[in-house]
Amino acid sequence: MRKVRSMTRRIARITTGAGRALASAWATLQALPGLLRRWWRALRAAAVAALAALQRTARWAAQVARAVVDRLVRIGRTTFLVALLAGALAVLIGGSAFAASRLNAEYGAGSEQENAVSWGGQRVSYAGATCQECHSAQLAAQALIHASVSCEGCHGPLVGHPASDGGSSSRLVLPNSEPCITCHATAAGRPPGFPEIAPANHYPGNECLGCHDAHHVLAVAPPEVTHPLIRLPACTTCHAPDGLKEVPSGHEMVDDEACLSCHGVPADDD
Amino acid sequence: MTTEPMTTEPTPPASPEDEPGVTFSLPPLPISRRTMLKLGATAIVGLGGSRYIFDSLSRIFAPPARATAVDPLVAAYEPAAHRWGFVVDTTRCIGCGLCVMACKQENNVPDDEEHTRTWIERHVVHADGGLTVQSPEAGINGFTAEGAARIDPGATAAYFVPRLCMQCEDSPCTGVCPVGATYRTPDGVILVDADRCIGCGYCLLACPYGARYLVPAGGRTPQGVAGVADKCTFCYHRIVRGEQPACVEVCPVQARLFGDLEDPDSVVSRIIGSGITTVMRPEQETHPRVHYIGLEREATA
Numbered sequence: 001m002r003k004v005r006s007m008t009r010r011i012a013r014i015t016t017g018a019g020r021a022l023a024s025a026w027a028t029l030q031a032l033p034g035l036l037r038r039w040w041r042a043l044r045a046a047a048v049a050a051l052a053a054l055q056r057t058a059r060w061a062a063q064v065a066r067a068v069v070d071r072l073v074r075i076g077r078t079t080f081l082v083a084l085l086a087g088a089l090a091v092l093i094g095g096s097a098f099a100a101s102r103l104n105a106e107y108g109a110g111s112e113q114e115n116a117v118s119w120g121g122q123r124v125s126y127a128g129a130t131c132q133e134c135h136s137a138q139l140a141a142q143a144l145i146h147a148s149v150s151c152e153g154c155h156g157p158l159v160g161h162p163a164s165d166g167g168s169s170s171r172l173v174l175p176n177s178e179p180c181i182t183c184h185a186t187a188a189g190r191p192p193g194f195p196e197i198a199p200a201n202h203y204p205g206n207e208c209l210g211c212h213d214a215h216h217v218l219a220v221a222p223p224e225v226t227h228p229l230i231r232l233p234a235c236t237t238c239h240a241p242d243g244l245k246e247v248p249s250g251h252e253m254v255d256d257e258a259c260l261s262c263h264g265v266p267a268d269d270d
Numbered sequence: 271m272t273t274e275p276m277t278t279e280p281t282p283p284a285s286p287e288d289e290p291g292v293t294f295s296l297p298p299l300p301i302s303r304r305t306m307l308k309l310g311a312t313a314i315v316g317l318g319g320s321r322y323i324f325d326s327l328s329r330i331f332a333p334p335a336r337a338t339a340v341d342p343l344v345a346a347y348e349p350a351a352h353r354w355g356f357v358v359d360t361t362r363c364i365g366c367g368l369c370v371m372a373c374k375q376e377n378n379v380p381d382d383e384e385h386t387r388t389w390i391e392r393h394v395v396h397a398d399g400g401l402t403v404q405s406p407e408a409g410i411n412g413f414t415a416e417g418a419a420r421i422d423p424g425a426t427a428a429y430f431v432p433r434l435c436m437q438c439e440d441s442p443c444t445g446v447c448p449v450g451a452t453y454r455t456p457d458g459v460i461l462v463d464a465d466r467c468i469g470c471g472y473c474l475l476a477c478p479y480g481a482r483y484l485v486p487a488g489g490r491t492p493q494g495v496a497g498v499a500d501k502c503t504f505c506y507h508r509i510v511r512g513e514q515p516a517c518v519e520v521c522p523v524q525a526r527l528f529g530d531l532e533d534p535d536s537v538v539s540r541i542i543g544s545g546i547t548t549v550m551r552p553e554q555e556t557h558p559r560v561h562y563i564g565l566e567r568e569a570t571a
Contacts, residue, residue, distance in 0.1 A: 091320070091323075095323065095327060098324075098327055099327055112348075112349035112350060112455060112456050112457075113345075113347075113348075113349070115349070115455060115461075116344060116347045116349055116455075116506075116510045117340050117344055117345065117510075119461065119503070119506045119507050119510060120340070120341055120343075120344030120347070120506075120507050120510040120511065121507070122377075122507035123507075124376075124507065124508055124511065124513065125375055125376045125516070126372060126375075126376055126508075126516045126519050126520065128513060128514070128519050146522070148522055148523065148524055149522040150519060150520050150522070152372070152519065152520055153368040153372070153520035153521075153522055154368075156375065157372070157375050157376065157516075173371060173375075181412075182366050182367070182368075182411075182412045183364050183366040183412070183522065185412075187365065187412075187413045188392070188394065188413075188425075188428040189365055189392045189393075189394075189413060189428040189429050189430050190364050190365065190430075191361055191362060191363070191364065191429070194364055
């Protein structure tokens with residue numbers, strides 16, 4: 001019984017809902033013709049206004065065109081010829097200017113950017129500071145001496161750098177097998193005070209890099225003194241006064257000013 | 271532009287403006303159909319013709335095709351914003367030759383002393399005022415002990431003079447080129463367009479500094495072609511990237527300095543502004559962009 005009652009209630013609910021929906025749809029349908037009529041009237045009014053505006057514009061344009069054509073017709077033959085000549089001249093001058101501008105573009109004068117781009121295409125071989133990215137230790141070793149000597153000056157341009165396989169990257173481009181000689185061999189013309197050595201006198205037979213570190217060049221072990229120095233009258237007693245190495249020196253010097261200017265301070269060695 | 275037509279009109283347009291209508295007709299034009307057709311045809315032919323002329327000119331004078339990939343550094347470079355200058359300090363140069371080697375490597379310059387963009391001279395001033403100039407192998411291997419000082423112990427001065435193109439502001443070379451192949455950029459560098467150069471050699475004769483040479487066949491060629499004039503470019507391909515010329519890069523004693531004269535605080539501006547520099551052969555009035563320190567030791571007798 002209860003089931004029947006709930007059923008009827010549900011049916012009643014559904015029918016009421018449907019009835020309401022139907023009523024609403026019917027109302028809309030009834031209103032539609034009036035709505036359509038209003039839309040149509042508005043549309044027609046807009047079209048008429050647009051057409052009128054179009055017509056006014058067209059009439060104005062026609063008047064302007066007529067005035068222009070009329071003036072053209074009234075221009076005499078002479079004037080026309082003069083205008084033609086002027087036009088031809090303008091084409092000639094314009095064409096020449098155009099040609100000149102294109103020429104300049106190629107020659108660099110009118111288009112500096114193009115010229116820079118053209119030259120900028122050449123390969124850059126010397127990379128400058130790029131070497132530091134991997135070789136900062138060598139650079140640091142040069143902080144006191146040779147700080148201004150670039151890597152690529154001795155080692156050549158980065159562009160030929162060996163592959164990063166740990167292979168021999170210590171190639172040199174310097175012409176001499178002894179790299180120091182290029183700059184430090186005695187030669188006329190070097191600035192006063194620039195450190196120079198006479199290769200024939202400065203430990204001949206030894207390689208530069210046997211004593212000097214390639215990058216920390218002054219990290220050289222002090223020479224071992226092989227004989228007492230104090231009682232000797234002068235450096236040149238043993239060493240030739242002209243070149244130094246009559247007897248190769250291997251120690252710090254005692255008293256000869258000429259020698260001491262390069263060869264350090266006296267050492268007490270009794 | 272709402273002026274009334276100036277001519278007498280057979281039938282002026284009839285419809286008043288306030289009446290909205292949907293039809294209108296153009297008033298009759300006061301020119302015949304024949305004239306109209308002629309005018310139209312002329313206009314079409316004229317337009318087509320000028321278009322043809324423009325296209326032809328564009329084709330004839332089109333710049334050569336460039337590589338598509340442009341370094342952003344180069345693309346951002348503004349030539350007119352710079353005025354490059356160079357200072358050579360002969361009191362610092364040690365004659366090691368690294369600059370010559372770097373130049374030849376960087377620019378693929380021929381490997382001999384006759385054909386070189388830069389070279390080092392040793393100037394020896396004798397007691398009598400005479401001058402001896404030596405440049406063995408253009409100085410690329412440095413200078414040996416067999417110097418002029420040994421030959422003349424009485425020399426009053428001996429020093430090294432690195433040489434390169436002076437990038438003159440009033441450059442004789444650009445004036446004599448018959449084909450316009452050598453030109454000056456807005457930032458003050460003289461360049462040679464190898465595509466245009468015919469190798470006549472006039473610029474070599476015109477240059478008061480001997481800075482130019484003709485690229486010989488069979489060796490290295492800076493611009494990929496022999497038989498054309500070549501010279502120092504201040505490493506233009508490097509400076510448009512904001513880098514220093516290769517010779518400046520490798521100089522171990524800062525005897526070569528490069529910078530922007532537009533920047534009053536640049537090293538070159540300060541040095542030149544201090545008045546200690548001179549230029550080579552000022553009597554030529556070429557106004558070089560390369561300035562020298564220490565050239566006054568040169569014999570004046």
